[in-house]
Amino acid sequence: VAQQLPLYELADSKSGRQAAGTAAAAAGAQQGAESEQEAELVVQGTVALTAGCCLAPTGMYTPALDSRFLQASTEQEAVVMARHLGVVAPSAARVYRDVLLPQLASLPEGVRDAAMLRMLRCLPDLQQQDRTFTQLLAQTPFVPNGLGQLHTPGQLYDPRVPELVAL
Numbered sequence: 001v002a003q004q005l006p007l008y009e010l011a012d013s014k015s016g017r018q019a020a021g022t023a024a025a026a027a028g029a030q031q032g033a034e035s036e037q038e039a040e041l042v043v044q045g046t047v048a049l050t051a052g053c054c055l056a057p058t059g060m061y062t063p064a065l066d067s068r069f070l071q072a073s074t075e076q077e078a079v080v081m082a083r084h085l086g087v088v089a090p091s092a093a094r095v096y097r098d099v100l101l102p103q104l105a106s107l108p109e110g111v112r113d114a115a116m117l118r119m120l121r122c123l124p125d126l127q128q129q130d131r132t133f134t135q136l137l138a139q140t141p142f143v144p145n146g147l148g149q150l151h152t153p154g155q156l157y158d159p160r161v162p163e164l165v166a167l
Contacts, residue, residue: 049085057092059122064100064107064115092122093130101140109148116142 049070055078056062056069070087072078081087090098096119104112119126126133141150 049087054088054090055081057090057095059118059125060092060095061111061115061118064111065095066099066103068099069095091129093126093133096126097130097133097136101136101142104140104142105150109144113144 052068053070054068056065056071062069062071070081072081078089082089100115100119104116107115123134130136138154139152141152141155143151143153143156145151145156
């Protein structure tokens with residue numbers, strides 16, 4: 001019964017709800033209208049558990065994730081969802097490998113860039129989770145050029161330029 005109720009927060013809905021709440025407060029919305037708007041956003045940002053739902057890994061840039069990913073409010077809630085409700089908790093490396101990297105070209109530029117910066121900051125942890133992760137990145141176009149086109153890191157590196165070698 002608990003799995004059929006729309007109680008489970010989507011990973012990409014939290015940021016949308018925060019942004020909408022901030023915009024409503026800045027506009028000086030009336031108290032009653034704001035409460036109705038928040039209630040509507042909570043319903044839109046939650047789902048019932050279905051096959052394929054999984055927990056968003058800690059530290060992921062959640063606006064880049066699709067509607068398969070749920071966000072636990074606390075670590076304790078994540079444990080309950082995994083242990084008692086059967087929600088899968090994939091590693092961040094697996095989510096990047098199987099979900100985020102293949103769909104990079106279809107993400108909005110700002111979301112894509114923020115997700116890739118977060119990934120690069122977490123690269124040591126991702127490499128520990130999956131020893132082949134950096135090899136995958138070397139072959140994956142994820143670095144935008146000046147026109148916004150994605151390239152592999154090696155395509156944009158020129159060892160003849162001293163400034164690039166220094167980096």
